[in-house]
Amino acid sequence: MTTTTREIEFRDALRDAMSEEMRRDKRVFLMGEEVAEYNGAYKVSKGMLDEFGPKRIIDTPISETGFAGLGIGAAMMDLRPIIEFMSWSFSLVAADQILNNAPKMLYMSGGQFGCPIVFRGNDGAGGQLGSTHSWCVEGLFSSVPGVKIAIPFDPYDAKGLLKTAIRDDDPVFFLESERLLSTKGSVPEEDYTVPFGKALIRRAGTDCTIVSFGRPLYFCLEAAEELAAEGIDCEVIDGRTIRPLDIDTIIESVKKTNYCVVVDQSWPFASVASEIAAQVHQYCFDDLDNHVHRVNSDDVPTPYAYALEQAYLPNTRKVCEAVRAVTYNA
Amino acid sequence: MSSTTTKTTKSPAQGKVDYDPIIKELPEQQLIQWLRDMLLIREFEVRTMQSYQNKKIGGFCHVYIGQEAVAVGSFAALKPEDPVITAYRCHGQALARGIEPKYCMAEMYGKIGGCAKGKGGSMHLFDKSNNFFGGHGIVGAQVPVGAGLAFASKYIDEVINEGASTRVAMAFLGDGALNQGAFHEAMNLAGVLDLPLVVVCENNGYAMGTAIDRGTTRGDNISAKADGYGMEGFVVDGMDVLRVYADMKKIVDAARAECRPKFVDMRTYRYKGHSMSDPRKYRTKEEEQQYESQDPLDRLMMYLKATTSFSDEQYKTMNKDVRAEVKAAIKWAEQSPEPTPDEQLYHDVFVEEFGPYTGTSVPEMLEEWEKPDSQKS
Numbered sequence: 001m002t003t004t005t006r007e008i009e010f011r012d013a014l015r016d017a018m019s020e021e022m023r024r025d026k027r028v029f030l031m032g033e034e035v036a037e038y039n040g041a042y043k044v045s046k047g048m049l050d051e052f053g054p055k056r057i058i059d060t061p062i063s064e065t066g067f068a069g070l071g072i073g074a075a076m077m078d079l080r081p082i083i084e085f086m087s088w089s090f091s092l093v094a095a096d097q098i099l100n101n102a103p104k105m106l107y108m109s110g111g112q113f114g115c116p117i118v119f120r121g122n123d124g125a126g127g128q129l130g131s132t133h134s135w136c137v138e139g140l141f142s143s144v145p146g147v148k149i150a151i152p153f154d155p156y157d158a159k160g161l162l163k164t165a166i167r168d169d170d171p172v173f174f175l176e177s178e179r180l181l182s183t184k185g186s187v188p189e190e191d192y193t194v195p196f197g198k199a200l201i202r203r204a205g206t207d208c209t210i211v212s213f214g215r216p217l218y219f220c221l222e223a224a225e226e227l228a229a230e231g232i233d234c235e236v237i238d239g240r241t242i243r244p245l246d247i248d249t250i251i252e253s254v255k256k257t258n259y260c261v262v263v264d265q266s267w268p269f270a271s272v273a274s275e276i277a278a279q280v281h282q283y284c285f286d287d288l289d290n291h292v293h294r295v296n297s298d299d300v301p302t303p304y305a306y307a308l309e310q311a312y313l314p315n316t317r318k319v320c321e322a323v324r325a326v327t328y329n330a
Numbered sequence: 331m332s333s334t335t336t337k338t339t340k341s342p343a344q345g346k347v348d349y350d351p352i353i354k355e356l357p358e359q360q361l362i363q364w365l366r367d368m369l370l371i372r373e374f375e376v377r378t379m380q381s382y383q384n385k386k387i388g389g390f391c392h393v394y395i396g397q398e399a400v401a402v403g404s405f406a407a408l409k410p411e412d413p414v415i416t417a418y419r420c421h422g423q424a425l426a427r428g429i430e431p432k433y434c435m436a437e438m439y440g441k442i443g444g445c446a447k448g449k450g451g452s453m454h455l456f457d458k459s460n461n462f463f464g465g466h467g468i469v470g471a472q473v474p475v476g477a478g479l480a481f482a483s484k485y486i487d488e489v490i491n492e493g494a495s496t497r498v499a500m501a502f503l504g505d506g507a508l509n510q511g512a513f514h515e516a517m518n519l520a521g522v523l524d525l526p527l528v529v530v531c532e533n534n535g536y537a538m539g540t541a542i543d544r545g546t547t548r549g550d551n552i553s554a555k556a557d558g559y560g561m562e563g564f565v566v567d568g569m570d571v572l573r574v575y576a577d578m579k580k581i582v583d584a585a586r587a588e589c590r591p592k593f594v595d596m597r598t599y600r601y602k603g604h605s606m607s608d609p610r611k612y613r614t615k616e617e618e619q620q621y622e623s624q625d626p627l628d629r630l631m632m633y634l635k636a637t638t639s640f641s642d643e644q645y646k647t648m649n650k651d652v653r654a655e656v657k658a659a660i661k662w663a664e665q666s667p668e669p670t671p672d673e674q675l676y677h678d679v680f681v682e683e684f685g686p687y688t689g690t691s692v693p694e695m696l697e698e699w700e701k702p703d704s705q706k707s
């Protein structure tokens with residue numbers, strides 16, 4: 001079978017996923033601030049109002065609690081809402097709805113009411129947006145049972161994972177990076193999905209395992225090239241979903257490389273990286289030649305000044321340093 | 331029902347009063363049924379308090395005694411397919427909507443036979459077969475979800491079935507919940523999105539120990555708030571089931587016909603404390619007695635006696651019957667097994683099975699209902 005592919009931007013991939021799912025399932029609708037007439041604050045939903053009309057592409061007032069809760073009610077009645085947060089930073093005002101209601105409804109109702117909803121939007125530092133607008137919510141939200149959390153890295157995964165999210169019967173937090181929206185990649189013409197809980201080895205290697213999600217994978221892949229020149233052959237794993245976490249792929253890799261670095265844009269304390277480190281220590285204790293090293297954002301509020309923000313975020317240099325440090329005894 | 335500017339609360343009805351003409355047309359059997367429904371709630375709650383004291387029920391527990399007319403009268407104005415949602419003071423609402431008492435009681439007992447297999451508890455009762463969307467523990471959080479029920483009802487009718495909107499959602503909240511942002515966001519959304527939603531504030535005058543005037547602006551007439559959201563507001567006497575029904579019928583019918591939200595200041599009173607540990611120091615005995623003297627069960631009883639042949643004898647039989655029903659519910663709850671960690675702890679977290687999670691299934695209560703009609707016994 002020959003697959004025809006197209007080069008598209010990350011934002012087009014997100015839009016194609018939503019539009020295609022809306023064409024195949026009338027229960028799917030998109031709701032959020034500026035998604036309809038404005039065509040999306042980041043143009044992700046451009047043109048969707050024209051195709052689907054105002055009953056399915058719905059502009060809301062600036063009421064995150066209100067429309068997040070509304071989506072949850074609609075999902076309890078078996079619709080398939082996609083709720084866009086202009087930024088996940090703004091989801092904090094809807095924390096009760098997204099953390100107390102969506103993930104617990106099925107359990108609290110003893111299996112009576114599920115919550116098949118997708119919350120999506122920008123996550124992570126967008127570039128000099130300062131402390132309030134630069135949240136990496138995965139650090140906060142991934143400890144809550146009952147949600148699935150996906151972080152796509154390229155247009156192929158953006159489309160395939162979002163389709164899976166929309167078809168999924170459980171609530172999904174879909175974390176997109178504003179810094180990736182204009183990046184390009186090829187996607188197949190035909191329908192496809194990317195399953196949750198299946199990590200992808202983006203670069204095979206033998207000397208050190210690097211695990212990451214979303215945008216910091218760029219730094220990991222760049223670092224891997226730099227380190228290869230020094231004779232350190234890194235295996236870069238894209239976790240794709242934090243929940244479910246494909247720990248098996250990580251374990252298999254670490255058993256081979258005996259070293260592990262986790263790169264995570266959220267803060268270090270009680271973070272995704274610390275969880276993965278704990279699990280790797282637990283399952284690969286006898287295989288490790290050093291403790292797991294972590295690269296996180298610094299443990300301070302996100303600064304505005306360019307130089308400070310750059311110093312604060314994970315980058316290629318920090319990944320290289322962590323890999324050199326962890327493998328010093330190789 | 332009065333307009334948003336007039337004050338309500340008259341002296342208690344003494345037998346025959348000038349009810350709305352639609353009340354006179356109701357069959358006697360209907361009124362007797364409402365009396366029984368209210369009696370069932372009251373008896374259920376009395377036994378709930380006992381069971382709580384006997385440590386059979388744990389956690390926080392809020393009873394509905396005094397407010398029975400609100401649930402019974404309001405739901406009588408709805409159709410079975412209309413979705414409803416409420417806060418944590420939900421036992422009366424669940425019963426009035428038609429859940430069997432044994433499933434409620436077993437839930438509070440933390441048993442597998444409970445409506446949520448013992449995972450929800452007193453504040454989180456659900457009944458999908460009666461379109462009862464819970465029982466919600468966070469003050470105000472259910473109101474946006476209620477807006478979602480209205481949205482989905484309309485969406486299913488208009489977008490999926492390509493017809494006209496036919497359903498109305500009803501969302502209840504307490505007077506204390508009026509001060510939560512979630513309420514205001516939901517009201518505004520219901521207004522701008524033309525949602526068929528009736529928001530009913532069960533105004534029992536207190537949020538725990540905070541009297542409404544201490545926490546809420548326009549506490550004397552909260553229906554005035556509706557105006558700010560571009561919807562009609564109403565004041566309803568929630569201590570009289572016939573008034574509740576007559577007023578709510580008109581309000582619900584209008585919301586349905588116009589596909590628009592409405593707001594109701596439902597004046598009521600909770601006879602007991604906020605929860606099981608409240609000595610009620612913030613109000614007077616006289617005030618309590620004044621409300622108890624307009625008891626909704628007594629008022630309906632008086633009306634029945636004045637206008638029909640309903641007798642004390644019939645009432646006694648009804649009472650006996652209800653007691654037996656609640657007693658049987660308790661017995662059933664006691665005999666229902668505890669949920670086992672092996673089977674239940676990791677069940678109903680996700681629909682999908684993966685890792686330690688074992689998928690989901692409906693509670694015993696819905697097993698029969700879930701079957702396709704051909705397989706029903």
Ligand SMILES: Cc1ncc(C[n+]2csc(CCOP(=O)(O)OP(=O)(O)O)c2C)c(N)n1
Nearest residue numbers: 419467468469504505506507534536537538
């Ligand atoms: C967000 C939140 N804050 C506080 C509480 C604790 N709490 C439970 S009920 C209650 C009072 C609510 O009163 P009201 O809304 O009038 O309802 P009523 O108890 O009178 O039915 C409070 C403060 C809570 N459950 N949720």
Ligand SMILES: [Mg+2]
Nearest residue numbers: 504505536537
């Ligand atoms: Mg109250």
